[in-house]
Amino acid sequence: MTYRSVDDAVLRRLEALLGADAVFFDEDSLDLYSRDETTEVSGRPEAVVKPEDTQGVSDVMRLADELVIPVTARSGGTGVTGGAVASVGGIVLSFERMSRIVEVDTDNLMAVVQPGVITGDLARATAAEGLMYPPDPASIDSCCIGGNVSESAGGPSAVKYGTTKDYVTGLLVVFADGSVSRLGGKVVKNATGYNLIGLMIGSEGTLGLFTEITVRLIPMPAFTMDLLVPFEDLFAAARAASDIIRARVVPATIEFIQKEATTMAERFLKKKVPFADAGAQLLIRLDGDNRSDVERQMERLWDAASAHGAMDVITADSTATSDRLWEARRCIREAIVAESEAKEGEDVVVPRREIPSFVSRAKELLDGLGVSSIFFGHIGDGNVHVEIIKGDMDTDEWRRALPKAREGLYRLAAGMGGLLTGEHGVGSIRREYLPLSLDPAQVAVMRRIKAALDPKNILNPKKIFPETE
Numbered sequence: 005m006t007y008r009s010v011d012d013a014v015l016r017r018l019e020a021l022l023g024a025d026a027v028f029f030d031e032d033s034l035d036l037y038s039r040d041e042t043t044e045v046s047g048r049p050e051a052v053v054k055p056e057d058t059q060g061v062s063d064v065m066r067l068a069d070e071l072v073i074p075v076t077a078r079s080g081g082t083g084v085t086g087g088a089v090a091s092v093g094g095i096v097l098s099f100e101r102m103s104r105i106v107e108v109d110t111d112n113l114m115a116v117v118q119p120g121v122i123t124g125d126l127a128r129a130t131a132a133e134g135l136m137y138p139p140d141p142a143s144i145d146s147c148c149i150g151g152n153v154s155e156s157a158g159g160p161s162a163v164k165y166g167t168t169k170d171y172v173t174g175l176l177v178v179f180a181d182g183s184v185s186r187l188g189g190k191v192v193k194n195a196t197g198y199n200l201i202g203l204m205i206g207s208e209g210t211l212g213l214f215t216e217i218t219v220r221l222i223p224m225p226a227f228t229m230d231l232l233v234p235f236e237d238l239f240a241a242a243r244a245a246s247d248i249i250r251a252r253v254v255p256a257t258i259e260f261i262q263k264e265a266t267t268m269a270e271r272f273l274k275k276k277v278p279f280a281d282a283g284a285q286l287l288i289r290l291d292g293d294n295r296s297d298v299e300r301q302m303e304r305l306w307d308a309a310s311a312h313g314a315m316d317v318i319t320a321d322s323t324a325t326s327d328r329l330w331e332a333r334r335c336i337r338e339a340i341v342a343e344s345e346a347k348e349g350e351d352v353v354v355p356r357r358e359i360p361s362f363v364s365r366a367k368e369l370l371d372g373l374g375v376s377s378i379f380f381g382h383i384g385d386g387n388v389h390v391e392i393i394k395g396d397m398d399t400d401e402w403r404r405a406l407p408k409a410r411e412g413l414y415r416l417a418a419g420m421g422g423l424l425t426g427e428h429g430v431g432s433i434r435r436e437y438l439p440l441s442l443d444p445a446q447v448a449v450m451r452r453i454k455a456a457l458d459p460k461n462i463l464n465p466k467k468i469f470p471e472t473e
């Protein structure tokens with residue numbers, strides 16, 4: 005596909021549509037919008053636009069469609085697979101000026117938001133009404149709902165409450181040709197035609213742009229308790245996590261943290277964190293109707309954990325004590341970035357029963373390739389996060405080892421009935437590996453859907469699909 009470049013004439017037309025103060029093409033702006041949170045991926049747009057409403061987004065898409073100019077959507081810019089990076093130049097369309105919580109509807113238990121709303125702001129606004137918007141990516145105070153829907157983001161609470169896809173009931177979508185359609189709404193059920201909302205969720209900016217999002221809310225649990233449980237090693241913690249689920253206890257979260265990650269967190273925070281000497285820890289949140297309900301869950305959980313050598317436990321039922329338990333987990337990514345010039349975060353997902361086996365075989369694989377790795381994250385839902393770290397490895401060696409490490413992890417997950425990503429998406433960095441998770445027929449169907457909705461391939465090109473198959 006040959007795209008038209010964003011020359012002066014195009015810039016003037018964009019300014020006429022949105023106003024000069026919504027169109028940016030100075031060097032600093034183009035630099036600023038050429039990256040997201042993916043290390044080693046960048047792509048410089050030729051213009052950045054910041055529309056304020058659906059009409060503005062539609063106008064930009066009509067122009068892009070007419071002139072065949074690629075458009076890459078961006079909300080919070082916290083993606084870790086290069087999704088918001090303009091891989092082939094063109095226009096970055098930022099939703100930062102569409103950041104209003106339109107409504108928290110306490111009668112229907114729904115919220116209506118613009119895509120640029122920070123996820124944590126929505127969670128706080130609903131909590132003030134005694135309601136919960138459960139999806140809680142660790143980036144909750146910097147990522148936005150638009151990006152969450154586009155990546156089908158998850159978070160620690162996915163174990164019990166699911167991910168973004170389980171909460172979206174309505175979308176206002178601008179398609180590639182600028183046409184606008186309202187899908188679903190404030191309805192709990194919807195069997196009306198194809199599930200286009202489901203198709204849009206996780207489409208990574210390649211099928212349409214969301215300008216308003218309706219999400220379902222649930223009552224806030226009355227009582228929560230956090231537990232930090234140390235284990236001798238990573239494998240014991242993984243087996244305990246798997247058995248907790250088998251014992252029919254479904255905590256709101258089960259996160260695990262390997263010792264090396266705790267040590268890095270200590271260096272980053274410049275202070276001691278609890279159980280830093282343990283080989284691994286599980287960080288668990290239980291919630292329920294009242295204290296005795298939660299304590300009953302805790303007893304069953306403890307039986308499963310102690311069978312795998314749980315050594316101790318710290319509990320927290322107030323925000324202040326709970327923050328202390330979560331502090332290390334929350335800063336791991338930043339701690340790794342502070343110590344290594346390069347790293348890649350993988351988020352393969354496997355059936356939960358396979359977690360212990362995946363963890364031990366993945367560690368063996370990465371050790372065999374001579375790359376450092378740290379395991380942490382959302383173990384309770386099988387979405388094991390593996391950080392592959394360059395550290396002081398020679399750069400050429402790192403470049404050779406990384407694709408092998410990735411491919412090995414994806415093949416390992418696939419062999420266990422898993423997939424290459426549970427929440428971060430495919431983006432640009434994983435697209436060549438897509439056929440390791442999806443069979444040719446599925447990829448072909450997806451390509452046909454893409455061609456039907458975006459025949460000129462202007463929405464976020466060079467994402468999801470492999471260049472060659």
Ligand SMILES: Cc1cc2nc3c(=O)[nH]c(=O)nc-3n(C[C@H](O)[C@H](O)[C@H](O)COP(=O)(O)OP(=O)(O)OC[C@H]3O[C@@H](n4cnc5c(N)ncnc54)[C@H](O)[C@@H]3O)c2cc1C
Pocket residue numbers: 040041076077078079080081082083084086087088099119140141142143146147148149150151152153154155156157158159160208209210212213214215337338427428464
């Ligand atoms: C420290 C850290 C922790 C993280 N933890 C988690 C975690 O626990 N769980 C998790 O799932 N992810 C996590 N992430 C990854 C990231 O935060 C998520 O992928 C998040 O959903 C991205 O949201 P965003 O608003 O930043 O999207 P962006 O990065 O701006 O965009 C992501 C994708 O969405 C598209 N897009 C953006 N807005 C729209 C729109 N309005 N319409 C259509 N497409 C759009 C973009 O084109 C791009 O493809 C983490 C990232 C960091 C840096």
